[in-house]
Amino acid sequence: MDYTVIETAVKPDKAPDKFCVYKFKGEEYVFCPIRKKLYKAKPEEKVRQWWIYRLKEVYGYSFSQISVELKVIVGSTEAKKRADIVVYMDDKKATPRIFVEVKKPERKDGLEQLKVYLNATGCKLGLWSNGDSPHVYLLRNEPKAGEEEASWRELRNIPAKSEKLADVDNPITRKELEPLTDFLSIIRECEDYIKAHEGTNPFDEIFKLIIAKLYDEKANLKNDNSPAKFRVGVFESPEEARIRIDKLFSQATTRWKGVFQDNESILLTDDSLAYCVSALQKAYLLKSPADILGSAFEVMVNPDMKGDKGQYFTPRHVVKMCIDVLQPKDGESVFDPACGSGGFLIGALDYVYKQIEHDRDNENDIIENKKDYASECVFGIDYDKTIAKVAKAYMLIWGDGRSNIAACDGLNSNNWDDDVLAKFTVGHGKEKKLRQFDIIVSNPPFAGDISSDDTLSQYELAFKIDKNGSRKRLNKIGKEKLFIERCINMLVPGGRMAIVLPRGILKNYSDERIRRYILQHAIVLGVVGLGGNMFKPFTNTKTIVLFLQKRYKEFTSIEEVHLADKEKHIAYCVTEMSGKDKTGKIITDAEGVVLSDLPEITEYLLKNIRFRSEKELKDEYEKIKAIKAEN
Incomplete structure (x- = not known):
């Protein structure tokens, strides 16, 4: 106005x-x-x-x-x-x-x-x-x-x-569509209508319509004058519109296999379908910022369950800081073992896509290069099947290729099915082991403990040395601690990592052995305190982002760590402008830019963090081992 x-x-x-x-x-x-x-x-x-x-x-x-x-x-x-x-x-x-x-x-x-x-x-x-x-x-x-x-x-x-x-009531053409600035209000409007008139799950049905619309934008809107098929005319009956929308959804599920089950259909009544389509039809989803779409989905997906499960979706400006510091490159693999709706993975895609566009001048080569990167290098796992479905759809739509998203327990590889094992393990029989990735970036859930024998048996951190020097397994352990070990194990030597953790990991006396484990397996390069507002309204927990690089090989003692790292610099930062107010609402300027000091912190980290080459890490490891042997 x-x-x-x-x-x-x-x-x-x-x-x-x-x-x-x-x-x-x-x-x-x-x-x-x-x-x-x-x-x-x-x-x-x-x-x-x-x-x-x-x-x-x-x-x-x-x-x-x-x-x-x-x-x-x-x-x-x-x-x-x-x-x-x-x-x-x-x-x-x-x-x-x-x-x-x-x-x-x-x-x-x-x-x-x-x-x-x-x-x-x-x-x-x-x-x-x-x-x-x-x-x-x-x-x-x-x-x-x-x-x-x-x-x-x-x-x-x-x-x-x-x-x-x-x-x-003229046909809507591509040039008339507008990128979204407030997707959540449209989602809420549709959700409220469905709740009042239907007995189906609002998210499932709205998600189907969004997939149908995205397919229409990708397949049918080839130029500015192309008419959209995803629409309901003023004088068109809901029954007539339904035939066209059902066809779009069927075509979308055929093109993007793996998001929906076979023969899945839109369950809304004709009137409800027409209402929701009319609310969505003016939007240009593919030209809307990924964070606008993602944040709307994240608020919708089981919002009451997030606090109990510790699923505190990562604000997009935190995602950007992590990706900008890790600087993924074309050809490098990226993995998130608790990927949620895919925020970090989409962040990595966006970062590498810009590199590809900068390095190439042939439009066809750019398209194929992007498709190859999305389908070959970006991987994720999430325990929640509904959230994993969103991430899978994101990867298929924005990557336009095969999706490497799995819906399973990222901490318990004993329960992975054959498809998941094929994506996230290498070798056969006794030689089978977890696949390793160049970059891991994650915000794992940190609410609740793991007590399953089947899961705990796979982790070194689930065991503790007692006073008698005996190795004893714990009855339970916080899931975020197991995610630390899983992430480090699935990182290649020299691999780069950013992980969001509760601040207590760095200060609690009881977590000293966790800190020792991290130091023996990785170099700590940076620590960013995010404050108590960052994950509101879901939790007041104060969190940090830990930037790590995996060592060439594990050091067996903390003395070796001190010898290796005594001259290394760790960049410590604390945000004073989180970009959120005390209620958890994002604070932006008139242009919609988040008012946060994370860009300034990112610039500082880029100047003060140096990731080592594999040769440097190997030489350092061998040097420290030689010194220890002499003593």
């Missing part, structure tokens, strides 16, 4: 040609061209006046066919609240064409009030807005035979003065 602020020495006494806010003696005012009066510029009044001028300038309606603060009769009484704006068919103001409900910025309510006006008057068109995009353009359809309530459809726009309703 853009407007000009004009300083004035006298109070204005007439409406301006363009919408503006007047500043008089420190107070802000707006002049209403309909009521021909000056009003204090309260937030909601600003939105109202902004729309009054838009209706004239953008849609061609004259001020003489617009009313404000109109009383609406509902049944035999007046509605409790007056209609904010009413646009009539003509200057006589006999027949309303559009009701407009406005709210101050960030308010989300008022849509039901708008529906009351439309139902009471029989008006077909409504507009809801809080001044920020997306605005809601609502179409009221009369109740069907045997039904009492009207049905609702969201349009792409309202018709201009010279247009008929059918004119806003």
Whole structure:
């Protein structure tokens, strides 16, 4: 909502040609061209006046066919609240064409009030807005035979003065689609509708529609004038739309095998499908930032379960810091054993894709190179099948190739099926061992302990030396500690790693043996404190990011570690601007950039962290072993 602020020495006494806010003696005012009066510029009044001028300038309606603060009769009484704006068919103001409900910025309510006006008057068109995009353009359809309530459809726009309703039903072309800035509100709208009208799982059904839409964007929108098939026309019946959307979903599941089970279909009723499609059809998902899509999914996927399972999805600016420091290269393998919806993996893809685009000048070569990297070098595991499905879809869609995402317990390789074993192990029989990767980046869950004998038996950290020098297995251990060992074991010698951990790992007396294990197996290059707000609203736990490089071989004593690392520099940083407020809400500037000091910390780390070559690590290891042998 853009407007000009004009300083004035006298109070204005007439409406301006363009919408503006007047500043008089420190107070802000707006002049209403309909009521021909000056009003204090309260937030909601600003939105109202902004729309009054838009209706004239953008849609061609004259001020003489617009009313404000109109009383609406509902049944035999007046509605409790007056209609904010009413646009009539003509200057006589006999027949309303559009009701407009406005709210101050960030308010989300008022849509039901708008529906009351439309139902009471029989008006077909409504507009809801809080001044920020997306605005809601609502179409009221009369109740069907045997039904009492009207049905609702969201349009792409309202018709201009010279247009008929059918004119806003033209096919949607690629150039008309818009990248999303707030995907979550659309997801929530669809979720609420499905909960009110269906007995199916909202996430599963919305996810199917999103896959169908992504397929339409990839397969059918080849140029700016290509018409979208993922849409519902104003005068199209839900049954007609369903045939087309079902076909898109079927084509998507054929192209992107592995995300859905065979013969899976959209379970929504025709009306619910039409409602959700109309809410999604204006978006350009493939041109929307991956973090916009990912964060919406992450909030949706079992939000009440995250705290119990310790699944605190990683904020995207933390992901970017980790990837920018690790600097993955084309051809290097990347792995996340607790990948969630794939935030770190998408971050790695984005980073390497930019390298590929910079290094190559042939468009076909770039496409093939990207596809090869996504299908051959990026791997993930997550225990939650629903979340793993999202990650798998991301990798297939953005990588456009084979997905290396597995839904299984990343800590218990004894239970992996043949497909998972083929991806994440090498060798056969007694020679079989875990596959190793060039880069591991992860934010493993750190809520709850592991007590399963089958799992604990696979880990060195699950055993402790007692006072008598005997090796004794623990009854249970925190899962984040096992993930440390698993990550180090699945890293190649010289491999680079970033892992998010609770801060207590570095300071708790009881975790000294964990710190010893890390130091004997890896070089600690950097530690970044993330503070207590970073993973709100899911937890207040203070966390750190540990940047490591795996040694050539494990040192058997802490004395060898001291000899090897006594001249090495560890970069310590603590964020003072986490990018989140005390409630866990992301803080951004007017352009949507997260207000955080992590970019500054990233720059510091890049200047002060040096990953060693494999030869350097080997020479160092042999030197320390020789010194120990001499002593």
